[in-house]
Amino acid sequence: MGETIPIAVPRKGRPLESVLDRLASRLDVPDLADDISSTLRHEKALTKGTVDAEPDAEEHVYHRLAAYSTVDDPTEPEYTLVRDDRAGKPRRIVFDSVTIPLEDVDGIPDDTAIQLVGREEPFRALRTHEFALGFDSADLVLEEVVELRPDPLDRIGDVNARIDPSDTDVRVVTGLGDTVYHTLMAAPDVSPSSKPLDRDFLESYEGPLCIEPRYERLVQAVLGTQTLDGVRFEYPEEGREEEAAIADTGLGVYLTVTGSTARDHGLLLGEQLFPSETVLLESTPEVSDTIAGVRSLLNGADLETELAVEP
Template structure:
């Protein structure tokens, strides 16, 4: 029996879908990826109330979805969602993908995707050698805060103290959105760009999500934050609305349409948010190295260009 390499992955959402797309492309399992994605999108819609609930309750649906006797079929689990009422939500748990027929794969080798709430932390505690998570969480957890700003995912590894963690970023998946500087017309400079240079001279409040505080400190650099105090959205209030109240803020944007609805101007894209492949070098085996090389590669349009 060959070695099965477990890989920590997000349980739901865009990052998991990006991982599944990567596996569909590299391992030729588009049907499996589509099945998991469609199931989780359906369950998300049920949890949000976007569609009417099925006649079956969540426990019966969970039993219908999960093939516990066949590890090569997806298995799901339940978590408490953070929406009002804390409803139970079906999320991804695990699936095993044999590497049979993959060129160069060790005999009997397989990959097991294992859902985790925070895959990066699972790698930090040496539960996994490989995993996928948002680059944001790496900034929030381990990068050094310096006076100079951090503008590229490719620079993250240089700011990770090896004595703090063995985990490094390997590659990105190209599902890029941006932490963007947003401001009302009253606060934005009239004749200059709304960018880092503006922040260097700005004094006042900056609205951010509380969980992004350390990320924003790393991205902007501690020098630029002199004279700036952080403000946070009230619970239940949309981030863009809170930024409009404060006048200036940083938040993730895709098209920026919601920000514009609140009268906000879009400034500099400060930092890309992207799902990344992570590796704990202390746990690397020959088979792990093969799997890493299988999932790595330059075929994606990614913000990340890390030399290894």
């Protein structure tokens, strides 16, 4: 086998499944993608106690890990163990790596392969030049490197323009379309009665805004510092459901898919402030001709994405 291009990917969850779906469609490896996704879903269910281990299977997590990872062929997926950083959470099996040969791909030399490598925070691995390509949530880019300005940021496609070149060489290439939204939501007694619950409302609002602490910089970037004049952040107590905390505060921002949980807490859904999406990233100085070919393979006009990055 010739050159192997490592690509940093999330270890678990929706972002990893989005990457696997993309690879399945572009490289015709649906069985591999399904094998990894189904294994991790099963392990998550075992960890949460929603399914039982097979009667004749080794139930101990280390035995299962050994079974998953005792592979001689790098084209078979391997897994590893992590402990959830939330208090009292057990060890969990997550994705580690797999090598995928690229055969008869235009613009890529024969005998090239890609190696997916699981990382807790792929974006940071690209920042330290460990990888030329990777996938991670657009949220992490906002949380770490975009400039905070008075005016708001409302499109993923504008993220690159707000990255200081002296801060990082990493840039967003495209999104994968697995979009959920950071949504403004409010209790009925706080929401405006005759106007939309949106950014314009926030500009005249003064008071508490409930958010997850990890999203503080993201919310500042998305809303703009001018909009947040007179607004003070409040955070959910540890272990408390985010929508419940927002209901107590009266106003907040949180990720929504259907919004059903927010409505269960009596909240009204307002403007979808910013799309949260898995994105393809590159560390620009590390991009060789072969890596550029791989990047083009992973990109493409077939993606239905909120992202619109200029070439």
